Amino acid sequence: AQSVTQLDSQVPVFEEAPVELRCNYSSSVSVYLFWYVQYPNQGLQLLLKYLSGSTLVKGINGFEAEFNKSQTSFHLRKPSVHISDTAEYFCAVTPGGGKLIFGSGTRLLVRP
Amino acid sequence: DTAVSQTPKYLVTQMGNDKSIKCEQNLGHDTMYWYKQDSKKFLKIMFSYNNKELIINETVPNRFSPKSPDKAHLNLHINSLELGDSAVYFCASRPDGLHTGELFFGEGSRLTVL
Numbered sequence: 499a500q501s502v503t504q505l506d507s508q509v510p511v512f513e514e515a516p517v518e519l520r521c522n523y524s525s526s527v528s529v530y531l532f533w534y535v536q537y538p539n540q541g542l543q544l545l546l547k548y549l550s551g552s553t554l555v556k557g558i559n560g561f562e563a564e565f566n567k568s569q570t571s572f573h574l575r576k577p578s579v580h581i582s583d584t585a586e587y588f589c590a591v592t593p594g595g596g597k598l599i600f601g602s603g604t605r606l607l608v609r610p
Numbered sequence: 611d612t613a614v615s616q617t618p619k620y621l622v623t624q625m626g627n628d629k630s631i632k633c634e635q636n637l638g639h640d641t642m643y644w645y646k647q648d649s650k651k652f653l654k655i656m657f658s659y660n661n662k663e664l665i666i667n668e669t670v671p672n673r674f675s676p677k678s679p680d681k682a683h684l685n686l687h688i689n690s691l692e693l694g695d696s697a698v699y700f701c702a703s704r705p706d707g708l709h710t711g712e713l714f715f716g717e718g719s720r721l722t723v724l
Contacts, residue, residue, distance in 0.1 A: 532712065536651075541614070541700060541715035586651055597666055598643075598713055600653040 500525040502589050502601035510607045513581055519574040519604045521563075521589030529591040531572040532598070533563055536586040545587070548572060559583070584608045613637050614716040616701050622722045623691060630687045631719045633701030640706040641665075642684040643713065644676060647698040659684050660706075688721075696723045 503522045511517045523529065530549050534542040546557025553565040563574045572589060589601040614635045623629055635642060643666075644656040658666035659678040673689045688695060698720045702713040 539717075541717045542653075542702075542713075543715070544712055547712060588653065597655055597658070599655075603651045603653075605651075 500527075500529060500591050500593055500599050502591055502599055504589055504601035504604050506604045507602070508605040508607060510609060511579055512609050514578045516577050517575065517579050517583075517606065519587050519589075519606065521572045521574065521601060523570050523572065523589070523591045525570075525591060525593060527593050529593050531563075531565060532590040532592070533557065533561070533572075533574050534588045534590060534600075535559075536588065536603075538585070542588065545574070579606070579608050581608050581610060614701055614703055614714050616699075616716040616719045618719060619717065620720050620722075622724065624724055625691055625693060627691050628687070628689045629691060629721070630685055631699055631701075631721070632683070632685045633716060634683050635701075635703040635714070636682065637703055637705070637714060639703035639714070640681055641704040642678065642681075643702040643704070644684065644686050645700040645702060645715075647700060647718070649697070653700070657684075657686075691721075691723045693723050696721055 501524050532547045533545040535545050536542045546555050548555050548565045556562045561576050586603045588603050590598050592598045616633050641660045643658045645653050647653050656670050657676040661681045662678045675687045678684045698718040700718045701716040
């Protein structure tokens with residue numbers, strides 16, 4: 499069975515500082531990997547996805563993530579965050595495009 | 611022109627009542643989902659339909675009954691509501707063919723059971 503672990507429930511960071519949100523997964527088969535963002539009182543929006551090819555993927559709003567197969571990780575990074583990046587971030591996996599399995603989420607709190 | 615729309619956005623009701631949440635997508639997708647997000651923000655899949663056919667049915671009480679009248683609509687009916695049903699319910703859809711797993715979400719329906 500597949501699972502996703504986001505170890506950090508909350509990550510506070512100052513504006514313009516870099517940030518990394520961690521995601522580890524377990525799966526016995528190849529998976530597709532995603533990061534979604536949820537702004538307050540809204541649905542989830544896709545930030546970026548890894549399907550195949552280059553292990554460094556770039557998404558919207560200046561975010562990027564790196565797929566590391568040996569460490570089964572897919573950490574999300576941004577070199578300089580803004581107040582508007584404050585939101586809940588979810589890592590997710592899907593084995594071959596089927597059911598999407600989410601991690602427990604990481605709340606990014608950007609302070610001025 | 612919202613892609614995935616849910617109604618109502620907010621629903622407050624008493625224990626034991628029956629309620630429904632409706633979902634419509636205008637993206638032409640064949641697969642639709644219901645997810646439940648609890649108070650700790652944890653998202654769990656409940657159901658999935660592909661072109662009106664049930665394809666995923668997780669361990670959900672049978673008080674929850676999804677209905678898909680056509681591939682653009684997936685409604686969720688809940689009987690005999692309990693306190694633990696309080697959550698935000700998200701509808702989502704997925705394009706077929708690419709099998710990339712990317713989902714398009716509605717804005718959620720917050721259900722509060724008193």
